[in-house]
Amino acid sequence: MKNSIFTTLLLLGTILNIGLSQSEISGTVTEKSGTPIIGANVFIEGSYDGDVTDAEGHFRFKTDLTGEQSLTVSYLGYESKQIAGLVSSLQNIQVQLRESAASLDAVEINASTFKAGDNSKLAVLKPLDMVTTAGSMGDVIAAIQTLPGTQSNAEDGRLFVRGGDANETKIYIDGMRVFSPYTRTVSGTPSRGRYSPFLFKGTSFSTGGYDTEFGQALSGVLDLNTIDNPNQTETNLSLMTVGLGIGHTQKGEKQSVSFSTSYIDLTPYYLVAPTRLNFSKPFKVFSGEMVHRYNIKDGIIKTYIAGDMGGVSLNNKNLSTNADEAVSILNKNIYANSSLTKLIDDKTSLRLGVSYGLNDDDLEVDSFLMDEQLQGLHVKTAFKTILSDFHILNYGAEFINEKNTISKGLISQNAFYEDDLSRNQYALFASTDYFFSKNLAFKFGLRGEYNTLLKTKEIDPRLTMAYKLGKESQISASYGQYNQEVGAPFLFSNTAVSNEKSEHYLLNYNYKNKKTILRLETYYKKYKDLVTYDFDDFQFQQVANDGFGKAYGVDVFFRADNHIKYLDMWVSYSWLHNERKYKDYPSLVTPAYSTDHNFSLVTKTWIPKLKSQLGLTYNLTSGRPYDDKNSDDFMAARSKMYNNISLSWAYLISQQKIFFVSVSNVTRFKNEYGNRYADMPNSNGVFALEIIRPNDDQFFFAGFFITMSKDKMKNQLDNL
């Protein structure tokens, strides 16, 4: 008994004793350079005891704790540091903190990519610019074409990047390949991207030097990201001069679903508006899209499904016979993808995805019929491991299967040439981002591919270095090798071909402050093993990889926000020198889709008094190369400059009702895209010609958009 009382007293004594003897902890926190860090939080882990560093970086505080303790030093934007030791030894200690490479103002290694979205350091476009740009009429691709490095081909509509053909730029949704991104159209009618901007939160567009995750693209990569979690349940209605649309989003606790359908029919429009085309059935398309998102622990599963069906019929003048030929297209397309994003542990995250596409085009020209089908499957798994704030690994594998079938012939003969083709591509990729400091970073990666049909093996190295010059500017340099398959039409007749290849050298300068973005990039691209052939007897003959080419140029992007209140604008200019010898070209020339100078000016202004957003977009493109068949020089002729001013006006009738009008080519410039020639010379030995003009000198669009939601605040202004 006595003993235990004694023990208790002793215990009490000890406790009191601890209470009485306080130790002092002190020291200085600096950066590596010795500059004091002001405002860092220094404390003993698990206790309240601590201090904030003063103007000299000093800290000093008292603690009742004894023995071995851990001292934590933390400051935002710097890596935290733990120092373990006996309390008595934690005096006058010097602590150096290293700036965290994960901090906001670290150098950006993928500076060459154009990003739209809110989380990127170097985002050049805000998420909504994709859709509020005048003249783009909600087409994602059309908005991207106001960025430098793209070649605007108004009559084509597809993406042409830095002298590359449209098929050299691949399009992805949530990292998964889209196999048929454009609707098929008749020549001279621009194709649109299939996917409505309504369901996407951001895009990343690379005009060169892209990551090892992306293959099968010689020139560019566009990745569209669907919205993770919508904000609320809502219904959207649109009534337009070109059709109708309805969309609905249902938001639940863990999951949400959005769908939208639209019916576009240009028949009523062309009853009123003039066009150069002689339509028998104007363009009609019925389309639907659905996104389902399901939140799981530390991750999300997203599923995207889209389908459309449509067609057009018209009469085209054959210049050789001077007679009208009937042309009709019927198109069916289905695309689905599903992806899982999940954190596996503190360091590693996983992305796993699968996409499937089926596209069917039926084309009839006069008495000739062609049915083309493409089926694609893409499976990808990608990991990202953050070894430390200074060292990140990305790696993964993918599998692509593509099947093509073709059947063509004269309708009257009822005997068709049929062929099909299937091949698998396997790829492994890995890259490492290494930050020597917050200001200097280095990325190195490798991509290996194997094609089962062509038995080709490719290993493409890619390399980037980025250096931060100051608080608001940085430079980066990249080198990369790329390859892609020659494409289905050439593989039907010949599997002894290999892949087309390109090399990119880039130098990029970026300046960004609160209101201004300036981006300069110069590049040199070398092409080899491009496909060459003779086109004879409606067949590709002597298909080989004897083509080559080069492209170099400068891209400039300047954006100024609110320098003048409510005025937002950006300017893009690209200068391109592009030469290739490929396809059936007899010599090294600039291809028809490639123009030397491309200029765009986009402005938007919000007028609070009128509750209106006004937009103006101006495009200027130098003359298009074309081949004058009445001259001996191949592709030496140039068409006139192309000019277009588009205007748009969005008026908020009330918070949930918007009236929207847009007009393209307001000033009615007489644009042309080169000449079209007859297949055969006439009796005077001259090839009959026709200047290719836009189908519509001007396009007018009006719509009325209504949103219905519980909060009565949201509207569709975002989508216009």
Add this chain to the structure above:
Amino acid sequence: MKNIITIIALLLSLSLSAQDQYTQGMEKAFGLWKENKTTEATALFERIAQAEKDNWLPSYYAANVLISSSFQTKDKTTVNDMLENAKKHIDNAHKISPDNSEITTLEGLLYTGYVAMDPGTYGMTYSGKIMSLHQKAVGLDNNNPRAHANLIGYEIGSARFFGTDLSTFCERLQKVIPMFENQKQDVPFAPSYGLDRVKGSMQECGCK
């Protein structure tokens, strides 16, 4: 037996002194905040949060100090840092106390901070999110006056923008006032502020 009592008494006094430490620490942090020493106040709330791992209040206040002072800060980079730091504290608070109306309200205020910093970039993207967070906060606790006040506050902001009549908000604002009076104060340091802001809004809307 006595032994056991002594030990229990000892433990009790120890735990009481721990309680005291919490009270003292929190009071000191509030004092620093009042004196506008926001760095010190945040740092102390942060320290209390890492010591009291099961209590959401220190993290809530660490975030609150940062968000409130971000509205007074002009430099965009600093604001960005503050809000990013605040987000970490909110995430931590959510982890300790999921589906908490107060934390959800504060999260709505966090995104309002982004909109205030750069309306052009964040205005349209975050508006829906802010509204849905405030609505969620009201749904989690219909008697939380701060949830109601922030929801109405954000609606007033956009009504001002559209030049709509503000007096329509009076009735709803009026209903919030008794909620402040009926707040339960069973947990020390539980949020109870916000009445002044509602009164300010009533004045702006020209309510009687």
